[in-house]
Amino acid sequence: xxxxxxxxxxxxxxxxxxxSKTNLTPEIGLILGSGLGILANLIEDAVSIPYEExxxxxxxxxxxxxxxxxxxxxxxxxxxxxxxxxxxxxxYAPSVTAFPVxxxxxxxIASLLVTNAAGGVNTSFVPGDLMLLSDHLNLTxxxxxxxxxxxxxxxxxxxxxxxxxxxxxxxxxxxASEHAFTFKEGVYAGLLGPSYETPAEIRMLRxxxxxxxxxxxxxETIVAxxxxxxVLGISCITNMAAxxxxxxxxHAEVMETxxxxxxxxxxxxxxxxxxx
Ligand code: HPA
Numbered sequence: 378x379x380x381x382x383x384x385x386x387x388x389x390x391x392x393x394x395x396x397s398k399t400n401l402t403p404e405i406g407l408i409l410g411s412g413l414g415i416l417a418n419l420i421e422d423a424v425s426i427p428y429e430e431x432x433x434x435x436x437x438x439x440x441x442x443x444x445x446x447x448x449x450x451x452x453x454x455x456x457x458x459x460x461x462x463x464x465x466x467x468x469y470a471p472s473v474t475a476f477p478v479x480x481x482x483x484x485x486i487a488s489l490l491v492t493n494a495a496g497g498v499n500t501s502f503v504p505g506d507l508m509l510l511s512d513h514l515n516l517t518x519x520x521x522x523x524x525x526x527x528x529x530x531x532x533x534x535x536x537x538x539x540x541x542x543x544x545x546x547x548x549x550x551x552x553a554s555e556h557a558f559t560f561k562e563g564v565y566a567g568l569l570g571p572s573y574e575t576p577a578e579i580r581m582l583r584x585x586x587x588x589x590x591x592x593x594x595x596x597e598t599i600v601a602x603x604x605x606x607x608v609l610g611i612s613c614i615t616n617m618a619a620x621x622x623x624x625x626x627x628h629a630e631v632m633e634t635x636x637x638x639x640x641x642x643x644x645x646x647x648x649x650x651x652x653x
Contacts, residue, residue, distance in 0.1 A: 392483035403457035406481040410493035412635025423449035466571035475521035475600035488607040495591035496618035508561040510610030521596040531603035545609035552648035563588025567595030576620025
């Protein structure tokens, strides 16, 4: 095995460093999207480790994304949370974007909640909707699993027929009904970015069966499934995708909508975590 940033010894070194900072063995991983870092406030007795301290960890660059790993409990469940994630558009190799998922697996997680900000492709959606991912379209043109496969981490050809766990989606729906809330549900198209899409691309995505579009999540999910981790994905629909409304898209709009839904998001996650 070549000594790439994803090789087993690098994963082990990163995980060992994290274990030297806390005795907590996390069961659940959380990866937070743009503007949703507020979820970090839910963690009790949190130990915070800046990414740059962790051996071999990449460092995030985009505005609105922070870079720290938090370990603690939510509703009594031990969790590890990535506050800030790595996108391929930042220039990282796809395998590097996946490194933290493998470290979380080494730490002990069995399930992963991934959240993201996304554009609504389905015209019945409105900004502020929360969508459970039923599936994804990997349109990044790449895969985090490219390269030699380490059989200790997962099989060469992992099955993705249930990329997003049916069981966890039901858990989320049950939690939502306690809040008299209904999730949207649909297919997330993951693109490379960092430009937003053209109206023609959005029409294409709709034809392909996409309900939402974003620039994250698919590589993390692929690595998680490779590692045998159950995945729950939630998109915050922060804007209607390009060409649907007669207005330009902006990162400011994405952050504003995420800000508006954060309380709802927090209360739902608080109900979901104990049942994951
Ligand atoms: N397109 C891609 N990524 C996004 C969008 C969008 O419209 N909104 C938030 N992230």
